[in-house]
Amino acid sequence: MATNNGLVYLIALPLFGALALLLLGRKADKWGHLLATAMSAGSFAVGLIQLSQMLDREAELRPVTQKLFTWISVGSFNVDASLLLDQLSICFVLLITGVGTLIHIYSISYMSHDKDRRRFFAYLNLFIAAMLLLVLGDSYLNLYVGWEGVGLASYLLIGFWNQKPAYATASKKAFVMNRIGDMGLSFAIMIAFASLGTVSFSGVKEEAEFASEATMTAIGIMLLVAAVGKSAQFPLQAWLGDAMAGPTPVSALIHAATMVTAGVYLIVRSNFVFDAAPTAQLLVVIVGAITLLFGAIIGMAKDDIKKALAASTMSQIGYMILASGLGPAGYAFAIMHLLTHGFFKAGMFLGAGSVMHGMNDEVNMRKYGGLRKFMPITFVTFGLGYLAIIGVPPFAGFYSKDMIIETALNAGGAKGIILGSVTLLGAAITAFYMTRVMILTFTSPKRWDDNQHPHESPALMWVPMVILSIGSVISGYLLYRGKAFKHWLEPLFEEHGEHTELLPPIVVSGLALTMVAIGVAIAVIKYQLSEIDNVAPEKVSIFTRIARRDLLQDDVNEALFMRPGQALTSALVKIDDSVVDGAVRGVGKMALGSGSALRETQTGFVRSYAVLILIGAAALIAAIWVVTT
Amino acid sequence: MSLDNYLYLSAILFTIGAVGVVVRRNAIVVFMCIELMLNAANLSLVTFSRINGTLDGQVVAFFTMVVAACEVVVGLAIIVTIYRSRRSASIDDASLLKR
Numbered sequence: 001m002a003t004n005n006g007l008v009y010l011i012a013l014p015l016f017g018a019l020a021l022l023l024l025g026r027k028a029d030k031w032g033h034l035l036a037t038a039m040s041a042g043s044f045a046v047g048l049i050q051l052s053q054m055l056d057r058e059a060e061l062r063p064v065t066q067k068l069f070t071w072i073s074v075g076s077f078n079v080d081a082s083l084l085l086d087q088l089s090i091c092f093v094l095l096i097t098g099v100g101t102l103i104h105i106y107s108i109s110y111m112s113h114d115k116d117r118r119r120f121f122a123y124l125n126l127f128i129a130a131m132l133l134l135v136l137g138d139s140y141l142n143l144y145v146g147w148e149g150v151g152l153a154s155y156l157l158i159g160f161w162n163q164k165p166a167y168a169t170a171s172k173k174a175f176v177m178n179r180i181g182d183m184g185l186s187f188a189i190m191i192a193f194a195s196l197g198t199v200s201f202s203g204v205k206e207e208a209e210f211a212s213e214a215t216m217t218a219i220g221i222m223l224l225v226a227a228v229g230k231s232a233q234f235p236l237q238a239w240l241g242d243a244m245a246g247p248t249p250v251s252a253l254i255h256a257a258t259m260v261t262a263g264v265y266l267i268v269r270s271n272f273v274f275d276a277a278p279t280a281q282l283l284v285v286i287v288g289a290i291t292l293l294f295g296a297i298i299g300m301a302k303d304d305i306k307k308a309l310a311a312s313t314m315s316q317i318g319y320m321i322l323a324s325g326l327g328p329a330g331y332a333f334a335i336m337h338l339l340t341h342g343f344f345k346a347g348m349f350l351g352a353g354s355v356m357h358g359m360n361d362e363v364n365m366r367k368y369g370g371l372r373k374f375m376p377i378t379f380v381t382f383g384l385g386y387l388a389i390i391g392v393p394p395f396a397g398f399y400s401k402d403m404i405i406e407t408a409l410n411a412g413g414a415k416g417i418i419l420g421s422v423t424l425l426g427a428a429i430t431a432f433y434m435t436r437v438m439i440l441t442f443t444s445p446k447r448w449d450d451n452q453h454p455h456e457s458p459a460l461m462w463v464p465m466v467i468l469s470i471g472s473v474i475s476g477y478l479l480y481r482g483k484a485f486k487h488w489l490e491p492l493f494e495e496h497g498e499h500t501e502l503l504p505p506i507v508v509s510g511l512a513l514t515m516v517a518i519g520v521a522i523a524v525i526k527y528q529l530s531e532i533d534n535v536a537p538e539k540v541s542i543f544t545r546i547a548r549r550d551l552l553q554d555d556v557n558e559a560l561f562m563r564p565g566q567a568l569t570s571a572l573v574k575i576d577d578s579v580v581d582g583a584v585r586g587v588g589k590m591a592l593g594s595g596s597a598l599r600e601t602q603t604g605f606v607r608s609y610a611v612l613i614l615i616g617a618a619a620l621i622a623a624i625w626v627v628t629t
Numbered sequence: 630m631s632l633d634n635y636l637y638l639s640a641i642l643f644t645i646g647a648v649g650v651v652v653r654r655n656a657i658v659v660f661m662c663i664e665l666m667l668n669a670a671n672l673s674l675v676t677f678s679r680i681n682g683t684l685d686g687q688v689v690a691f692f693t694m695v696v697a698a699c700e701v702v703v704g705l706a707i708i709v710t711i712y713r714s715r716r717s718a719s720i721d722d723a724s725l726l727k728r
Contacts, residue, residue: 606724607659
């Protein structure tokens with residue numbers, strides 16, 4: 001494989017930005033945001049150069065590597081810190097740096113009133129660097145470093161306003177839940193090392209043919225645990241909603257476009273593991289299908305615009321995970337949906353940020369309404385993103401989501417029918433809740449107080465939104481046209497023959513569009529054509545109440561893990577107190593007691609000591625005599 | 630005369646000394662009893678030297694005498710100092726280290 005010494009600059013530029021801003025401190029306050037944006041843009045430029053070079057080469061010669069240094073060298077076990085840029089990672093590099101740069105630009109304005117703006121940009125750059133390392137690492141160990149790095153950046157950015165205790169708790173919650181996933185990844189690495197003797201992607205790929213299916217299943221399940229944690233999939237999904245505590249650009253970049261999709265990347269990157277482990281692959285599909293509906297149902301009940309979008313993110317990533325669990329047929333579509341989703345969801349989050357910017361940081365959609373007139377650019381860009389996510393042709397989401405639905409239907413047998421109906425149902429619910437967001441925010445009558453003065457955001461904010469909305473219009477068609485994206489990624493995956501078609505593609509598209517139309521129609525009847533209260537109605541069915549409580553995810557976690565955990569720890573404290581500390585204290589007490597008992601023999605009279613010495617000497621002599629005779 | 634008799638004498642002298650150390654209270658008497666024990670030991674050393682036909686025991690006896698002389702010097706000095714400060718030569722009175 002060819003080497004290319006330019007890869008390191010992709011990571012080095014934003015890393016330099018982060019370090020400079022953090023180390024220079026307040027001195028960099030005036031220009032820190034510009035440096036960070038320039039570093040991110042520079043990284044994007046390097047990515048574009050790499051892409052153009054890659055396009056010039058033959059498909060087999062496209063991947064390039066760069067060895068940075070030998071990281072671990074123990075006997076026959078060698079791990080280099082090396083980077084690998086292939087057809088899959090270049091997609092991510094461009095998504096991360098491209099969307100990242102736009103969000104940097106947006107944040108210059110969005111965070112302009114925050115006195116900690118420099119620190120914010122330092123963390124953003126740190127995130128970009130870590131995420132690039134994640135997608136560029138050529139082994140699971142290198143990936144793991146980036147994986148932890150994005151977790152750290154996510155934690156720091158969710159808790160950016162950690163002066164509010166609820167936000168600090170949210171960041172801690174995200175970090176702790178992610179830790180469970182990280183544990184899965186480290187287990188996967190350990191299993192790979194112990195049973196395959198290698199942790200590099202290429203090494204594991206070679207060994208995958210010879211390894212037993214049980215080993216591959218174990219690695220696959222552990223990788224799935226990792227993906228579930230990072231991508232907020234069922235059952236580790238509870239942190240994503242609370243992660244919206246972070247500034248909105250963070251939600252757009254980390255918790256919509258890039259970091260949460262790392263799980264999808266991990267599964268697609270490990271395609272050779274999952275292809276060799278059908279059980280793990282089935283679990284991936286199940287997790288994806290559950291989360292897809294789970295997130296969509298939560299999204300229907302949320303009044304907080306950011307939490308509604310977060311639930312939608314969870315659901316859309318459910319689509320990607322589901323597709324990536326469908327084997328070689330689905331990998332390309334998972335990544336394709338990931339890319340289009342990166343555009344439209346980041347755009348919508350930025351739109352939500354713009355709305356909040358104009359509405360004094362109000363997030364309750366029931367207090368919005370009629371903003372179409374006051375924020376025309378936000379309305380249009382958000383609206384384009386909306387059309388993309390619900391899957392209206394020819395917007396981006398139509399192509400990518402349609403492909404996933406089609407692949408799910410064609411998975412064969414009962415599995416195909418179940419998955420197909422789940423994805424179709426998901427499409428309908430998506431259409432419903434996104435229409436609801438649109439109507440509540442932009443097109444329904446106004447419900448805000450007179451002291452609100454909604455206004456359009458400055459150009460620094462709407463330009464990135466416009467660019468992202470253009471992406472959400474055209475990216476789907478560009479990637480779909482002539483199956484361009486599928487062919488682009490094809491060299492990475494092993495195709496297994498032709499797949500049967502349950503229904504012709506045109507029928508599937510028709511079905512999907514019908515479902516979307518139903519979802520939109522219900523939402524329009526329920527919200528556009530009827531009065532909306534500016535407080536959430538109290539008299540609602542039990543189902544709505546459960547959905548508002550995030551389908552009881554926190555209650556379940558509390559009942560199943562937190563309370564038993566607390567009971568366990570308090571029991572451990574008690575055991576520690578009585579057994580461990582008791583033993584220590586007992587030793588002390590014994591020494592004290594025996595000491596004071598022995599002290600009684602110390603009378604202070606010389607003659608009694610003399611008697612004792614005499615007896616001792618006599619006993620000694622007697623003992624010697626007994627022993628020797 | 631059997632050389633054993635010297636050993637018996639030595640044992641008797643040692644016992645007298647030991648009993649004296651234990652039962653008497655006057656520091657001077659206790660001190661003299663200790664001297665008696667040392668000399669009993671010397672006697673048996675010399676006797677063993679005679680029995681074995683070597684000079685080792687006699688050499689050690691000289692060492693014992695030197696040690697005894699040193700001990701007398703230090704011991705008497707202590708006793709005199711205690712007597713001066715407490716006006717008593719009873720060793721039971723000098724039991725302050727207990728508390």
